[in-house]
Amino acid sequence: MAFVTGIKKNGSSWTPQFVSSIDKEVCIGCARCFKSCAYGCLGPYEIEEEDDARMIMQVTNDGNCIGCRACSKACPKGCLTHEPLEA
Numbered sequence: 001m002a003f004v005t006g007i008k009k010n011g012s013s014w015t016p017q018f019v020s021s022i023d024k025e026v027c028i029g030c031a032r033c034f035k036s037c038a039y040g041c042l043g044p045y046e047i048e049e050e051d052d053a054r055m056i057m058q059v060t061n062d063g064n065c066i067g068c069r070a071c072s073k074a075c076p077k078g079c080l081t082h083e084p085l086e087a
C-alpha cells in the first residue's frame with residue numbers, strides 16, 4: 001500500500017502521520033496538544049459525567065492537519081492516534 005509522502009529540505013522523503021482521534025477516556029484536557037498545533041486542528045470539548053463535567057480535547061479540523069505529530073510529542077498521556085494517508 002502506498003501512502004502520501006512529503007519531501008524534506010534535504011531532499012529525503014517522509015510520510016506524514018495525520019491525526020485521526022483522541023482517546024477521551026485518557027485525555028486530561030491539559031491543552032498541550034492544542035497549543036502545539038499550528039494548524040488549528042484541535043479544540044476543547046466539554047463532556048458530561050455522572051455528577052460532573054470535564055473538558056477534553058477533540059479533533060475539530062482534521063482536514064487541515066499536515067501530519068507533523070507535534071501534538072503527540074506534547075501530550076503527556078499518549079492520547080492521540082495518527083495514520084498515514086493512502087495515496
Ligand code: SF4
Pocket residue numbers: 017018019036037038039040041042064065066067068069070071072
Ligand atoms: S499532526 Fe501536526 S498539524 Fe496535525 S493535529 Fe497534530 S500538531 Fe496539528
Ligand code: SF4
Pocket residue numbers: 022026027028029030031032033034056057074075076077078079080
Ligand atoms: S495533550 Fe493529551 S492529555 Fe492534554 S489535552 Fe491534548 S490529548 Fe488531552
